[in-house]
Amino acid sequence: MTVEGKAYKYGDNVDTDVIIPARYLNSSDPGHLKAHCMEDIDPTFAGSVAEGDIMVAGENFGCGSSREHAPVAIKASGISLVIASGFARIFYRNSINVGLPIMECPEASSKINAGDVVRADFDTGLITDITTGETFTARPFPEFIKKIIDAGGLVPYTGQKAGQ
Amino acid sequence: MxxxxxxxxLADHxxxxxxxxxxxxxxxxxxxxxxxxxxxxxxxxxxxxxxxxxxxxxxxxxxxxxxxxxxxxxxxxxxxxxxxxxxxxxxxxxxxxxxxxxxxxxxxxxxxxxxxxxxxxxxxxxxxxxxxxxxxxxxxxxxxxxxxxxxxxxxxxxxxxxxxxxxxxxxxxxxxxxxxxxxxxxxxxxxxxxxxxxxxxxxxxxxxxxxxxxxxxxxxxxxxxxxxxxxxxxxxxxxxxxxxxxxxxxxxxxxxxxxxxxxxxxxxxxDLSEVPLTVALPHLPSNTAKASEIKAMKIDQVVIGSCTNGRYEDIKTAAEILRGKKVKSGVRCIVIPGSQKIYRRALDEGLLAVFDDAGCVISTPTCGPCLGGHMGVLAKGERCVSTTNRNFVGRMGSPDSEVILAGVPVAAASAVKGEVATPDDI
CATH class of the missing domain: 3.30.499.10 (Aconitase, domain 3)
Incomplete structure (x- = not known):
């Protein structure tokens, strides 16, 4: 599967409080969450992001609170992929569980510029910055993640086990 | 190995x-x-x-x-x-x-x-x-x-x-x-x-x-x-x-x-003997400094509580420092015992009276202000010394507010002084 979109670029340690501030956690409705996604570090994001756009960030993306509302908000915004140098543990797990594609690639993270058009292939891990022509290869998903993805996410995976 | x-x-389970x-x-x-x-x-x-x-x-x-x-x-x-x-x-x-x-x-x-x-x-x-x-x-x-x-x-x-x-x-x-x-x-x-x-x-x-x-x-x-x-x-x-x-x-x-x-x-x-009174300045918990080296940093609010520092020892320590003292004019000091049992023990031991006499707000147990939920949300430009666990941008309210993380003695002393302070400063 391939995705393509415009890059929104952020720095290191983007925490879940700025991805979706706690003052909006009184609802878990994706439509409500996407309206406030990234609001505290990029007030223009929610109004400008288009379906398929790609988020690019540095180290420790998604650190802080365990709120699954964070990957839900990003996914609901239309973001098709988050590329980061690295992800915080709970956010990584939550993203897989809710079906938000993520890729770890420090080189792509440092070289892709805000506004570049980026294409990524989930099967090969190939990331192409169409604006600059540079290509990068992301670390592939570990085997255990593939199993959950093959089942269609953690919920159907658990449903299958419950039915055994 | x-x-x-x-x-x-994990292996056993x-x-x-x-x-x-x-x-x-x-x-x-x-x-x-x-x-x-x-x-x-x-x-x-x-x-x-x-x-x-x-x-x-x-x-x-x-x-x-x-x-x-x-x-x-x-x-x-x-x-x-x-x-x-x-x-x-x-x-x-x-x-x-x-x-x-x-x-x-x-x-x-x-x-x-x-x-x-x-x-x-x-x-x-x-x-x-x-x-x-x-x-x-x-x-x-x-x-x-x-x-x-x-x-x-x-x-x-x-x-x-x-x-x-x-x-x-x-x-x-x-x-x-x-x-x-x-x-x-x-x-x-x-x-x-x-x-x-x-x-x-x-x-x-x-x-x-x-x-x-x-x-x-x-x-x-x-x-x-x-x-x-x-x-x-x-x-x-x-x-x-x-x-x-x-x-x-x-x-x-x-x-x-x-x-x-x-x-x-x-x-x-x-070496525990070498650990100083420590604060984490905005906007990361790793942005640490010696509390004694922070001078003339005015504050608007102090929060003492949370899943990090709302236990009995924390409440007792806060009361020991605030006993006989007054919270600085213009500063809100919000004390939140972490559980109903701790609240009651603090009540029975007269600690809540110490807070009341010092001019603190005493809240029922809640996460409340730690995550900017309620019971102490910060306005634009406000600064809080807090015993909670995160000081990310907007964590406790406005994205233009600041949270300084500290232990209970520094938080309580700061409430009295109206700026980041240690118990030796009051």
């Missing part, structure tokens, strides 16, 4: 003789936790798994604490959804506001005797790592993991690598466990222990009370750690005797020790 304490707990860092295991859970923010989505997700009953009504613990007492209509709906589920599932542990067992989740689970050494616990709250203080393996997850764990009683784990933290020496006057963990986070950074366990040992551990160990384990997530674990000693056993003597006597727990050849990716030694 030998195993760490974390690896042994997965029915395996041994595991290595990086191994993936499916393990049975002793306790599954959710709160009023993370449980409502999990209830909907659990329905989609096709299971309509939780795996064990004794082992699913759901605590409304983040926005309670409900701050608005939407949060009232969240609490109602949680409590309706607790009722329909006939869960053993019911937490109602104002009742003796009630309070902030990571304060009340240990206090109510629900956590024991060797337990494997997940919670849909990042500070679930708190329970490592008692020698348990516990870690935070999201709502989907919570939902599936409520349904199945198990989840998957990647066996983490570990960093050994050796504590030696004794803490200086006024220096607390909070200073130790802020000091460590300052040393290794907010991703310094990413995906890893922090395994504490050394003679200095025995100098730290259970309340202090809970504070240290609580903030392991702030350096990216998956969990933190303390050795089980006389302090642990005395705490269990107080909180759940029957389970202690029945021996329904297991104490794990690391193998001599257990692998550690790093070993860090901290």
């Amino acid at each position: 030998g195993m760490t304490v974390s690896a042994k707990i 997965a029915g395996l003789g041994s595991v290595l860092p990086g191994d993936l295991v499916e393990a049975r859970l002793d306790l599954v936790l959710g709160n009023d923010v993370t449980t409502p989505p999990a209830i909907d997700i659990m329905k989609k798994t096709g299971k309509d009953k939780v795996f064990d009504k004794d082992k699913v613990v759901l605590v409304p604490d983040h926005f309670t007492p409900n701050k608005d209509i939407k949060s009232a709906e969240l609490s109602k959804k949680l409590q309706d589920f607790v009722c329909s599932q006939c869960l053993t542990n019911v937490f109602e506001l104002g009742r003796k067992n009630m309070g902030i989740e990571h304060v009340i689970l240990p206090e109510n005797g629900l956590v024991f050494p060797g337990d494997l616990i997940i919670g849909a709250d990042s500070h679930t790592c708190t329970y490592g203080a008692l020698g348990a393996f516990s870690t935070g997850v999201g709502s989907t993991d919570l939902a599936c764990a409520m349904a199945s009683g198990s989840t998957w784990f990647k066996v983490p690598e570990a960093i050994k933290i050796v504590l030696k020496g004794k803490l200086s006057r006024y220096v607390t466990a909070k200073d130790v963990i802020l000091h460590l986070i300052g040393m290794i950074g907010v991703s310094g222990a990413l995906y890893k366990s922090l395994e504490f040992e050394g003679e200095g551990v025995h100098e730290i009370s259970m309340d202090g160990r809970l504070t240290i384990a609580n903030m392991a997530i702030e350096c990216g750690a998956k969990n933190a674990v303390f050795p089980v000693d006389e302090v642990t056993l005395a705490y269990m005797e107080k909180t759940n003597p029957s389970r202690l006597r029945e021996g329904r727990y297991k104490v794990y020790y690391p193998d001599e050849d257990a692998p550690y990716s790093d070993v860090i030694t901290i």
Whole structure:
């Protein structure tokens, strides 16, 4: 599967409080969450992001609170992929569980510029910055993640086990 | 190769003789936790798994604490959804506001005797790592993991690598466990222990009370750690005797020790006597500085409480510093005992009167201001010294406000001085 979109670029340690501030956690409705996604570090994001756009960030993306509302908000915004140098543990797990594609690639993270058009292939891990022509290869998903993805996410995976 | 304490707990719960860092295991859970923010989505997700009953009504613990007492209509709906589920599932542990067992989740689970050494616990709250203080393996997850764990009683784990933290020496006057963990986070950074366990040992551990160990384990997530674990000693056993003597006597727990050849990716030694009163300046918990070196930094608010520092020792320490003093004019000092039991003990011992005389606000137990929920949200340009655990942009309110993390003595002293201060300054 391939995705393509415009890059929104952020720095290191983007925490879940700025991805979706706690003052909006009184609802878990994706439509409500996407309206406030990234609001505290990029007030223009929610109004400008288009379906398929790609988020690019540095180290420790998604650190802080365990709120699954964070990957839900990003996914609901239309973001098709988050590329980061690295992800915080709970956010990584939550993203897989809710079906938000993520890729770890420090080189792509440092070289892709805000506004570049980026294409990524989930099967090969190939990331192409169409604006600059540079290509990068992301670390592939570990085997255990593939199993959950093959089942269609953690919920159907658990449903299958419950039915055994 | 030998195993760490974390690896042994995971191996036993997965029915395996041994595991290595990086191994993936499916393990049975002793306790599954959710709160009023993370449980409502999990209830909907659990329905989609096709299971309509939780795996064990004794082992699913759901605590409304983040926005309670409900701050608005939407949060009232969240609490109602949680409590309706607790009722329909006939869960053993019911937490109602104002009742003796009630309070902030990571304060009340240990206090109510629900956590024991060797337990494997997940919670849909990042500070679930708190329970490592008692020698348990516990870690935070999201709502989907919570939902599936409520349904199945198990989840998957990647066996983490570990960093050994050796504590030696004794803490200086006024220096607390909070200073130790802020000091460590300052040393290794907010991703310094990413995906890893922090395994504490050394003679200095025995100098730290259970309340202090809970504070240290609580903030392991702030350096990216998956969990933190303390050795089980006389302090642990005395705490269990107080909180759940029957389970202690029945021996329904297991104490794990690391193998001599257990692998550690790093070993860090901290001499407790050299840890200074420490603060974390905006906007990362790793942005630490010596409290004594922060001069003329005016503040608008102080918060003393939370799952990090809302325990009895914290409240008592705050009262000792504030006794006979007054909160500086123009500063709001909000004191939030972490549980109803702590609130009552503080009431019986006259500590709440000390706070009232000093001019503090005293709140019912809630996470409230820690996450900018309610009970002390900051305006644009305001600055707060807080005993909570995060000082990210907008954490406590306006994205243009600032939070400085500190231990209780610095927070209480700062309330009196009206600027960042140590007890020696007042």
